[in-house]
Amino acid sequence: MSTNQTWTRAIDVADAASNETPVTFMQTSVEDAEVQAHTRSVRVENSMVSGWVPAFRVFGVTRESLSVCAHVHGFLPYLWCATPEHAMLLASERQLTQFTKVLNSIVSEKAEKAVVRVESLARRSVMHHSRDASGVAHLKITLQRASHIAKCRRALLCVENFKSLGLTLPFDLYEADVDCTLRYMVDTGTVGCAWATAPAKAYVLRTAETRETRCAIELDVDHTKLIAHDASVPPYDGIAPLRVLSFDIECCAKEEHFPHPDVDPVIQIASVLAEVPERHEMRRVYTLGSCANIPGATVVACDTETALLRAWSVDVIAADPDMIVGYNVQNFDIDYLLKRAANLRVDDFALFGRVRRKRVESKEATFSSKAMGTRKNMRATVDGRIVLDVMQIVQTEHKLSSYTLNHVSERFLMERKEDVHHSMIAKLHRGDRTTRQRLAVYCLKDALLPVRLLRKLMIIFNLTEMARVTGVPLSYLLHRGQSIKVFSQLLRRANVAGMLLPTHERSAEGEGGDGGVAYEGATVLDAKAGFYEVPIATLDFASLYPSIMRAHNLCYTTLVPRGREHEYAPDELTVTPTGDRFVRSHVHRGLLPAILDDLLTARKRARALIKTTEDPTMRGVLEGRQLALKLSANSVYGFTGATVGKLPCLPISASTTAFGREMIDETRRFVLQEYTVANGYSHDADVVYGDTDSVMVRFGCADVTEAMRLGALAADRVTTLFPKPVQLEFEKVYHPYLLMGKKRYAGLMWTCADRHDKLDTKGIETVRRDNCALVRRTISEVLRRVLLKRDVQGSVRYVQERVRDLLAGRVDISELVITKGLTRDVSDYATRSAHVELAVKKRKRDAATAPRVGDRVPYVILRGHKADKTYELAEDPNDLRAARERMDTVEW
């Protein structure tokens, strides 16, 4: 049904000259910007002196796949503050005016008037329970520009500034750390990737003379007029037809060197223009020098590199993609093209964004979190288009031992790249039109694979639904962490209820500084290690932490500060195992439990809907949604425990884990006490292991069916011991079960008694990325022989054989490659280790190809002398050729 099966995107709009019809589009990005004001169309509050006004550019796509840019006007940034002394401050209008004047003088520069207004409004903080639901006076300070927020924030924190008003205590700040884009979205009730409508007559279309972007439809609209649609129900729960341009470049480097943009030319670029969710694709390849035809692709042969770069850029503009994708495009391709174009003075090259006069830029950005480690990346800003690097998505979503396109394609698509070795590129380029064709086919394949991955991994559905569920713009999902998503949901919920989020001031030397443990986590039951030949039933609490928070109403808004408990009757409070107190639901239902209720009921609804949905696109959307809902629910607990986050609240997180510890203990106790010979069962049950939310029970019976029956009954009985919505579920049986120790086991998994599902392995070498393939495969085969074939002797023989192979040099190098993550800058390591030493060596050889922070470093250990340290013997298997004979086959 696509209307755009041509390379050039449609820009002709029937009603282009008027605003008689509403414009409805799915928003893909929201950017704060300065736009040219057209006084006839825009009512600008406190109208600025110049013709440029702050606004939001909302980019999107219509159902007909037309691109849209809405310049949304009139929304002003703000923050809140309050002070213990504010009663005095607010006593009179006069004092408020004076306060405004003082603040303005600090925040404003030159002739501008930064503080637009200060209002005193009744609000309450989300922190701690309060009987007074209506709140007390807080000051809402509205500012002219987003850049004023930080200045204003600093000004308010300095008491000196307000001495003349008689103030002696600093202000408490609220929502001073909310990004202006998120602020706009929250206040206008719009979520990421939502549909929006500019109603007829409520907007002004830009004309050829006033256009700032290359979108098919460009309009100005006031923020109060643009309608935000609910993305969770029809007809605005679908996905617009997006244009995705995937590309890959080839460079011609001096032999055996990594290409450098100062000297090495770009010789080919391949573009694949795909329509998503449709399956239609168009292919173009740009070559330096002639190139033989390629079936199914358009070949654009260029005489010079300048012409090549220009042709590609012009075609991107014509295609007008909503997304630019590729594999490692952020760190390599885009940056390389920009540098190359700058060196060659192809001035118009960088103008392939949607905003006409703005150039595409690439800057370094670092991201670090405990979960992901540190990562340094280049990041390109292409105004109005989303840059989506499939490599980065795969890195955050999947734990793999290698993230090369080859490896990832094989893993997910069962498809390999066209194999052209690096050293061949220059030769093929310098050959003739046929060899260049061979190279072009290779290049095209590398542009096509990211599109295939995008589809296979349902990346667009998943991102779209995550943006909708959590309310953040799509770009946040690509460049920011987990906590912004919870923060967005909390902010929305709080504001609707007339509550404010305190701005968390992080202390310079905070408690629990990095590395330290701030609070106690889950219980891991001692493992009764052994090989179990009778079925082991696994009972799991469903969504344990979300359930606990809902069951006990744990929230910022329900927490009773120490010393204030006497204000409550005993039946109004829950005292948690950590001694913290929270009011019960009947006093006030917390925001976090309410968010969790909604997420989990919405997930049930989405899952039910999948079953009745035929349309594959809508199924994809729903799958993405149920996944987003589940992930969101699970990250709420982590948000409250994130001591370096936006709003940590350890009483909540510590109470949650403490309840969890009690529950796993109580479950264990119940099973041991109830399932006994004395109570009429055939055996005394035993709990052989358990971790956080699960217990592994040996009921003693030899039969899988019987273990399942007992497991299901036991789960139901245990469930009755706990408040709703806590639920213990019987999930599976392991038979047989090999328990090595805590967090290390393997077993044949049965979810129905007819046949086993699979061999499930946890924590053992086979599932760890820091072992070489030989170790993983050998142990994997041992587990298969022991658990599946029940052949212990055979597995011993197998291991002996593999050892003999190794000693005899019959094991391929590829099986001996170890990979480890480079988790920090090489200078920050306290001890020496193989992968770090190798990273240092490689940097000395060629900085461009050396591993960077966040990369995985593959290495093998070479044969050495007794005195050699192992870590000094690491070598990159790719650099090995000459050193192959020296490899120490024993060292693995």
Next chain:
DNA sequence: GAGCCGACCTAT
């Protein structure tokens, strides 16, 4: 060689 600790990665 014992024992401690840093580093990595995984379980939940």
Next chain:
DNA sequence: TTAGATAGGTCGGCTC
């Protein structure tokens, strides 16, 4: 300016 949590196994380097 930015960052979900803690528990815990294994390995190798380092110190004595």
